[in-house]
Amino acid sequence: MPSKTLSVAAIKNGTVIDHIPQGTALRILALLNLTSYPKIATVGLNLPSQSMKRKDLIKLEDREITQEEASQIAVFAPKATMAIIRNYAVIKKIPLRIPDTVEHVFLCHNQNCVTNKDRMSSKFRIIQTGSSIHLECVYCERMYSQDQMKNYIHDV
Amino acid sequence: MKQNILRGRDIISMADFSKEDILYILRVADQVKKSNPNRLLSGCLMGSCFFEPSTRTRLSFEAAMKRLGGDVIGFADSSTTSAKKGETLYDSIKIIGQYVDIIVMRHPVDGSARRAAEATDTPIINAGDGSNQHPTQTLLDLYTIKESQKSIDGIHIALVGDLKYGRTAHSLAQALSHFNVRLYFIAPPSLQIPPHIANHVKAKQVKFSFHEKLDDVLPKLDILYMTRIQEERFSDSMEYNRVKDVFRLTLDQLGAVRPSMRILHPLPRVREIDPSIDATPHAYYFQQAQNGLLVRQAVLSLVLGKIE
Numbered sequence: 001m002p003s004k005t006l007s008v009a010a011i012k013n014g015t016v017i018d019h020i021p022q023g024t025a026l027r028i029l030a031l032l033n034l035t036s037y038p039k040i041a042t043v044g045l046n047l048p049s050q051s052m053k054r055k056d057l058i059k060l061e062d063r064e065i066t067q068e069e070a071s072q073i074a075v076f077a078p079k080a081t082m083a084i085i086r087n088y089a090v091i092k093k094i095p096l097r098i099p100d101t102v103e104h105v106f107l108c109h110n111q112n113c114v115t116n117k118d119r120m121s122s123k124f125r126i127i128q129t130g131s132s133i134h135l136e137c138v139y140c141e142r143m144y145s146q147d148q149m150k151n152y153i154h155d156v
Numbered sequence: 157m158k159q160n161i162l163r164g165r166d167i168i169s170m171a172d173f174s175k176e177d178i179l180y181i182l183r184v185a186d187q188v189k190k191s192n193p194n195r196l197l198s199g200c201l202m203g204s205c206f207f208e209p210s211t212r213t214r215l216s217f218e219a220a221m222k223r224l225g226g227d228v229i230g231f232a233d234s235s236t237t238s239a240k241k242g243e244t245l246y247d248s249i250k251i252i253g254q255y256v257d258i259i260v261m262r263h264p265v266d267g268s269a270r271r272a273a274e275a276t277d278t279p280i281i282n283a284g285d286g287s288n289q290h291p292t293q294t295l296l297d298l299y300t301i302k303e304s305q306k307s308i309d310g311i312h313i314a315l316v317g318d319l320k321y322g323r324t325a326h327s328l329a330q331a332l333s334h335f336n337v338r339l340y341f342i343a344p345p346s347l348q349i350p351p352h353i354a355n356h357v358k359a360k361q362v363k364f365s366f367h368e369k370l371d372d373v374l375p376k377l378d379i380l381y382m383t384r385i386q387e388e389r390f391s392d393s394m395e396y397n398r399v400k401d402v403f404r405l406t407l408d409q410l411g412a413v414r415p416s417m418r419i420l421h422p423l424p425r426v427r428e429i430d431p432s433i434d435a436t437p438h439a440y441y442f443q444q445a446q447n448g449l450l451v452r453q454a455v456l457s458l459v460l461g462k463i464e
């Protein structure tokens with residue numbers, strides 16, 4: 001089936017996150033705590049793409065991604081594009097910028113890290129070397145690849 | 157003279173220090189050694205906060221402060237503090253910071269020193285945060301290398317022992333990568349230096365290599381830095397028994413070394429260095445321990461802004 005007809009339905013209001021690396025969309029949903037999103041969220045996995053062969057895509061009905069969330073997404077999907085949609089039209093494209101630090105998003109894997117012992121936020125420095133991204137805990141100084149960051153903090 | 161760039165600063169991690177910062181501290185340590193300024197810190201109060209016991213480090217800091225005329229209050233382990241009652245480290249340090257001019261802190265949790273620094277404006281000196289950092293140990297190692305070889309640039313240095321878990325080795329390797337040195341990492345394969353440290357060294361274009369035996373590289377060395385191999389790091393005791401003798405230095409191995417080669421060890425040693433080596437000119441670990449006092453005096457004086 002050609003990709004044009006395959007592509008998921010247009011949304012009226014919300015956000016389209018496109019050009020997500022293949023296999024990363026579900027992690028982004030988890031990151032944004034959208035796995036139990038009450039509105040329509042359309043997720044496309046392994047879609048054909050001219051620039052990246054295969055890509056993932058997320059459309060969120062009635063949810064506008066903030067600049068801060070966009071930076072968090074950029075840690076996993078540095079080449080993603082994000083557009084805010086109102087009344088079926090793109091009214092804003094959120095520029096992606098990999099942040100210097102991310103606070104209160106990921107859990108440090110080091111069980112003996114102060115962020116897992118005291119009541120406090122985690123904080124990671126983002127270290128970019130070439131195309132690879134690492135996260136370094138500001139406190140215990142452990143270094144993680146982006147693939148290792150699988151535990152997210154979600155305040156209840 | 158250069159302005160004191162360390163006044164009021166926290167001493168948390170070697171990662172915070174440039175080559176210039178390091179050389180500046182080492183110069184001031186020399187200055188302290190020559191002038192022995194025994195009233196320099198009079199009227200200053202140090203909080204000695206040892207949330208886990210470390211007699212050697214604590215005595216070294218407390219002696220450093222008192223030898224400069226300063227005063228010390230504190231505790232030697234956390235069993236007597238309100239940390240036992242569930243108070244957060246943040247709250248404890250915020251309160252202690254109101255009493256003293258400088259806090260020296262040892263804590264079993266990784267990253268606790270950085271966290272403590274967020275709680276107070278009083279400068280924090282990290283005297284060991286779990287398996288993470290112990291910057292004054294690294295500074296005294298660098299001071300000792302410079303003292304014994306006249307310069308850090310140009311030396312060949314081997315780090316030997318548990319390089320995987322040993323924070324001393326990590327921190328020293330990172331600090332040495334500011335300099336033009338040649339590094340040899342000598343460890344059993346299961347205890348080799350972690351990739352992120354090796355990558356850091358590589359990024360600084362420092363040449364290094366991995367080895368499983370000491371003897372191959374001994375004749376090339378200016379500094380042999382020995383560390384402990386702890387039995388609890390091994391899942392099987394056969395493996396431990398095999399490597400513990402491979403990483404043991406004996407007198408007969410020193411036949412072909414450079415006359416100026418010096419052996420360092422953060423102490424306490426268990427069986428890594430045979431006591432018969434102590435009498436040779438190569439043994440330098442006791443001077444190294446003594447330098448700890450000088451370097452800590454320099455750091456205290458600098459952070460308290462009493463020396464330029």
Ligand SMILES: [Zn+2]
Pocket residue numbers: 108109110113114115137138139140141142267
């Ligand atoms: Zn951590």
